Amino acid sequence: MPNSKKTTKTTKAAAKETKAQQTDTALKELESKSKRKNVLMQGNEAVSYGALDAGCNFFAGYPITPSTEIAEILAAELPKRGGVFIQMEDEIASICAITGASLAGAKALTATSGPGFSLMQEGIGFAKITETPCVVVNVQRVGPSTGMPTSPAQGDIMQARWGSHGDAPAIVLYPDSVKECYELTIRAINLSEKYRTCVILLLDEVLGHMRESVRLPDMENVRVINRIKPTVPPHWYKHYDENQKYLSPLASYGEGYRFHVTGLTHDALGFPTNKATEGAEMMERLRKKISYNIRDLVQIESHQLEDAKIALFAAGISARSAKAAVAIARSEGVKVGLLRPLTIWPFPDEAVRKMLQHVETVIVPELNQGQLIHEIKRLTKDKSDSNVIGLQRVNGKMITPNDILRKIKEVM
Amino acid sequence: MANIPQRVVHEYLRHDKKFPHVWCAGCSNGTVLGAIIRGIASLELDRNDIVMVSGIGCSSRMPVYVDFNTLHTLHGRAIAYATGIKLYKPNLKVIVITGDGDCTAIGGNHLIHAARRNIDLSVILINNNIYGMTGGQCSPTTPHEALATTMPYGNIEPDFDICQLAMGAGASHVARTTAFHTQEVQKMVVDSLTHPGFSLIEVMSICPVIFGRLNKKGGPAQMMKDLRDNSIPLTAVDKLPPEKVEGKIIRGTLRKEVQPEYCNVYADLVARVQNMGEDK
Structure with missing residues (x-):
């Protein structure tokens, strides 16, 4: 990704000017299900199309920035396909309705953001203890509380893991591009069906609203998993x-x-x-x-780690900045690599341990006051904590490649 | 009304579930459950097509004992889960078992919006005027000045009229009776299941162990008699002087009108949208 500041600006302008137009183009392209071409689309659109391609036939949701486009697109698209869209009275009702629908056989999904995600926690726990497949998309914004509804933050990483009371493992996926929004939505639905649980897809506000050129796979290349049905009497x-x-x-x-x-x-x-x-x-x-x-669950991307002395560990939009920082640092002869989790929960312990064996320092850029960093520190048994360095920001602005570069130079 | 023999109730219970049930001696939930089952049995519905959904509370323990598709959900959320089931599979008969606290306090939002949508759910609300399962805290229907553990000096709040609330929110079928009048419960369950739209049946019940003891109501038999003596049929209201109606439980069908049902409206929308595509 180039300069992130520029991208945010472009996104906001684009959102205003050509939203309807582009959605139309994207839709037309999608309707011809084979031989799909490149389309310019938003992360939230990609989530919607991923849901449809994975066979999602039930959506219950409540409007909330910055996730609303997902509800809007599915409100238009699900009836065309004989699926169900309902706008519920709140987010609690939304998670309950998708769980009920799933028990009746639906592939069900909802989309929300921070405040709504907090309201859904009890229902997420219910879906987990009852082992009912469903997917919750959380397009994160700055919190706590109402926070900054149109600005990015990565503050729900721990809530996605521990938000509901009691012990229950979580499956949480985290894309870093519009294409991956599409792919990981399909994967989230597939995993929910396979593992009979509530799978969470975390997006960043910037990713939800960012437009990129994407060529979606032709339908015959989309792998869809359906729940196993009983064969016994x-x-x-x-x-x-x-x-x-x-x-x-x-x-x-x-x-x-x-x-x-x-x-x-x-x-x-x-x-x-x-x-x-x-x-x-x-x-x-x-x-x-x-x-x-x-x-089966953990997916990671290892980027130029082979000979790296300094590793970056970042997810979602911060990983985009990190990847750009790696390229710049490498051009200056600094051996930096990136480990990016596509599955943040369960945490990729094995990959992180392997990385820790080879690098001297790990920098963890994240848009919060320190969440992922504690997972890395948990795994640094034989190394001092001082080798794990945080780069944190919660002011509604992204961490730029230059911010990361500066940190790299500090620790060198 | 079909005369359903007593043993029919037994046939609808789950025998792989370890009884005894959780309800206190003298509780009217079992009586109401019997009447609900007889109502369902008289319609000769396929039990595979019946889903019974409940929230949290004493009455909400009901589904586990009966041999239907059953779902015991979160506190207050039964109607929201039921909405998902009904909307995805409209051919299923979805019954919601709930209580005064479950449905009108924590779940009040779902009640009014399901009533507004007129989705075809049969909500059977068993109103015992108290939170029984947690030991006697005041609910939205605890009578003014009655004692509850969280109103140790008497309830300072006014109470809800649940049927008025449901009608105000647009419910197309609303009826009320008591746990004493089991034949009426049975008939209202039949009415509810055959009504094409949102239906709320409020069954005034007794909680002798918690509410009864706190308020010195004199035990289960006395409380059942009180339900009989303190209630009057809707048909008699106009014939009685106002002082004999004041403070009484009015039993009967308070509203029954056919309005567009949500699942049907949604199916029409789907048909319309799909035709639009073909016209192009």
Whole structure:
């Protein structure tokens, strides 16, 4: 990415002038599902088209900046495809409605931003404990509270992991480009179906509103995963069957299985339990289905790390600045590389450990007061914490490549 | 009204679920559940097509005991979950079991908006005037001046008239009865399930162990008698002098009118949008 300041400006101007026009072009392009060409589109648009291509047929949401375009596009597109769009009375209702729809068999998604994401936390926990597939897109803005609704921040990284009360593992994906918004939306829906859980897609405000030229894959090249349906007769069906790797079939309401779903700690049939053994079993099941499948879940991008002495660790839009900083530093002969997580939760422990073995210093640029940095420090057992350096900012402005370059020069 | 034998209730219960249930001795939830099941049975609906959704609270424990598609959700959110289910699969009969606190305090927003949309849900609200499960805190329907653990000097707040609230929000079918009048409950459940739109049935119930003890109401049998004596049918209201109506529970169908139902309206929209595409 070139100068980030410039990009933000261009984005805002573009948003005003040609939004409708470009959406139309993008739509026409998408309607011809094969032989798609390059289109200029916004991150939020790419999320919407990714959702549609992954088979999302139910959206319930509530307007909130900077995620609203996703609701607007799906309000127009889902009825055309026989899918359901509903604007609910609040974000709590939205997460509940998509979870209900998913239990009836829908591929369901909602999109929101900070304040709405906070409201959804109880419902996200419910989807996790009941192992109901759904996807929440959180286009992050500056917080806490109302914060700066139209400015970027990466303050929800820990909320995406720990936001709902109680222990429950999380699957959280984090794109850094418009194309990746499309790809990771499909992946989020696929993973939610496969792992029967609420998957979270974190976007940055800048990414949601930034336009890039993207060529979406032709439909025949899009890989879509659907939940496994039970093949057993109803009286043998267990809603939480211990299938291989804890990924068990899922019946829908109205198919003759008549199962029970509760947010209470439950047994394999779904009935509430107070037995310590059954409670422990349920919790282990939730944990293991993620921790036994780390290799399937974790995606990283390793960029020029082979000979690097200094590593940058960044996600989303900060990784774009980081990548530009790597290029500039390299041109000046400084050996810098970048490790970028596409999956931030579960955290890519293995890749970070490997990186830590080879580099002397890690710089963690992030648009918050320090969240990802603690994960890196957690993994620096044999190194001093002073080798892990934060570069943090929460003022509504991005971290630029020059900011990162300056930090690199400081630590050299 | 179809005469449903008592044993039918047994047939609709889940026998793989370990009974006993969670309700206190003397609670009217079981009585109401029996009437709901008889109402459903009299319609001879396929139980695979019935979804029973509830929130949190004493009455919301109901779905786990019955052999339907069942969903026990978050406090206050049953209607929001039910909206998702109904809208995605409109052929399902979606019943919401909820309580006064669940539906009109924490869940009040979902109640009024589902009523406004006129989505075809059958909401059966069992009103015991108190938060029973958490031990007797005041709810939006705790009578003014009644005792609750969080109103130890008597309730200083006025109480909701839930049926008026639902009608004000646009509900197309609203009815009220009591747990004493089980035949009426049964009939209203039938009315509700056959009504094409949002339906709210308020069943005034008793909580002898918590509300009854706090307010010295004299035990389950006495409280049931009170429901009988303190309620009058809607048809009698006009014939009685105002002082005999004052403070009484009015039983009956307060509103029943057919209005455009949300799932149908949405299906029309889909058809319209898809035709627009073809016209091009």
